[in-house]
Amino acid sequence: MQSNRLGWILLAPTLAILFFFGVLPFIYVVYVSFHQWNPFAADPTMIFNGADNFRKIVFDAEFLNSVGVTVLFVLFAVISELVVGYILAQAFMKEFPGKAIFRTIHTLPLIMAPIIVGSVWKLMMTPSIGIIPHYLNEWFGITVNIGTSPVAAFATIIIMDIWHWTPLVTLTLIAALVSLPPDPFEQAQIDGANKRQIFFHITVPMIAPAVVATVFIRLMDALRTVDEVWMLTGGGPGSATRFVGVHIFKEVFPKTNYGYGSTISVIVLYLTIVACWLLYVTMLAPRSKKD
Amino acid sequence: MAQVKIDNVIKRYGSLQVMHGVNVDINDGEFVVLVGPSGCGKSTLLRMLAGLEEISDGTISIGERVVNDVPPKERDIAMVFQSYALYPHKTVYDNIGFPLKMAKRPQDEIDRKVTGAADILDLTKYLKRYPKELSGGQRQRVAMGRAIVRDPQVFLFDEPLSNLDAKLRVTMRVEIKELHQRLGTTIVYVTHDQIEAMTMADKIVVMRDGRVEQIGAPLDLYDNPANIFVAGFIGSPSMNFVHGQIVNEGGVRQFRSDNGLMLPLPDTSAPDGTKVTYGIRPEHITIADHGVPLRVVVVEPTGSETQVFAKHGTDFIDAMVKDRFKAAPNSEVRFAIDPANVHLFDRETEQRL
Secondary structure, X not given: OHHHHHHHHHHHHHHHHHHHHHHHHHHHHHHHOOEEOOOOOOOOOOEEOOOHHHHHHHOOHHHHHXXXXXXXXXXXXXXXXXXXXXXXXXXXXXXXXXHHHHHHHHHHHHHOOHHHHHHHHHHHHOXXXXXXXXXXXXXXXXXXXXXXXXXXXXXXXXXXXXXXHHHHHHHHHHHHHHOOOOHHHHHHHHOOOOHHHHHHHHHHHHHHHHHHHHHHHHHHHHHOOOHHHHHHOOXXXXXXXXXXXXXXXXXXXXXXXXXXXHHHHHHHHHHHHHHHHHHHHHHHHHHHHHO | OOOEEEEEEEEEEOOEEEEEEEEEEEOOOOEEEEEOOOOOOHHHHHHHHHOOOOOOEEEEEEOOEEOOOOOHHHOOEEEEOOOOXXXXXXXXXXXXXXXXXXXXXXXXXXXXXXXXXXXXOOOHHHOOOOHHHOOHHHHHHHHHHHHHOOOOOEEXXXXXXXXXXXXXXXXXXXXXXXXXXHHOOEEEEEEOOHHHHHHHOOEEEEEEOOEEEEEEOXXXXXXXXOEHHHHHHOOOOOOEEEEEEEEEEOOEEEEEEOOOOEEEOOOOOOOOOOEEEEEEOHHHEEEEEEEEEEEEEEEEEOOOOEEEXXXXXXXXXXXXXOOOOOOOOOOEEEEXXXXXXXXXXXXXXXXXX
């Protein structure tokens, strides 16, 4: 009994913080999502409008488009980050000259704030002053303008996300690879497995928990990407890079549509939970029986 | 099945040489145990046999084929690791069947061989379980099952019993030996436990510091150890050693220790005054009135036998006697030694005289 009470006392600060900064705002957002509310209007009172906001979402072509764009972005970005991150992690498992310096440089993007990343990439991508369009044009004769080309804007955002977040994937995969016992790999060699078979039969299943955790983190991050995109393209051209995060931002801040913005947030949260649940069910749940 | 030839094998890590020209011939179907203290190079030698370590010099052949540059998967060997190295995400069935699956054998053959191996190893009930759901002994058997389904030319065992408790170790020892008798496949087995070596081997290779100290049948090594190291390593409890020299007192040649303890001498051509190390196994000492007087230090009854530790000055001798024996510390005890069981070693070279 004593230890139980002590446990609750020790947990209390965390629970309090979680309650005030996590649970309360969440409940408030859900509450607001059932209202029409513009706090900056002449009449800033909340008007309860039932499920109107939710009904509106279904017919909101911009929102539906933003979900599609976001899903595409998440798929491209997260899969590429996994592949590049794994290759880099394997490279860092070996010794090569300048490894320490390379690893440090490789990790630098992680410590940069997204808003800075967005503005730096905007500078690098702006036609006439940006280094990337300049050299693409000079070396390959390719003209790139993220202000006018939806494909270029979308691709740039994916590349920027890969540049920014692959180090996170690399670090978690290095941690997973380092902790693998060597014996099963030697055993697999003796058992007649070639490199490809060892990768698919031994390595992948053994690092799967780390991969899934990384995908969870990246998935949730990517679904709520706002600042980088806002800085780089502002969601354009047109709505080519108008991800759900950007869409919510636009609803809430320039349009001061707090009620509807909250509704979209709630729906996006729900979609995120569903995506994570699907991921869990397909990748981790069968394993939990084994462990 | 195949014979294995290890010919003048040398292993270097950079400038550090750890294996100094090892030669071992293993006959077809033989059970060979590599034994020695940790760091003696026995596991490295086994890993070189498996192809997991490169050889710096010399040759290793399996069958008629030199395998120096042959990758592990093409050596037709099976190995059981100390950690068992089971695949944690695969069931017992999939673990045992893995080598066959990699070799792309037909499913019915995999089925037949896996269930056959499971039957031999008493694992049939556990085929659907994961390694985490098994006891140490069962995991060990899964690792053996995975080895036997391959029907390899040579089995390699790297301290497979070290992680088991004492009782299970004895059971598994018997099982492995039985398995060898049944399959008749060549086995190379690494252990630091000389009892395992004595009980299982057809031939023991005693190693120290990357060198072979002696190769022979278990009882050969026990009866005729080549040097002090082998004499001390083989046999449990280990041999007593007393330093001294051969003296001739009144026409009777005897051994006199540095502390003046007089012990009976076997037939030897070594001249009087030769400095020797006197070796006698505890189980070859009896307690009798005509024996050498010593002072009791500790008496350890084990039930079937009694181990008596006694001393003379700084010379410690222990005896393992069949009879029950009680004595107070510091009381006198007389150890009778049959000279025929005594081993004499050169004090300088530590080689047997």
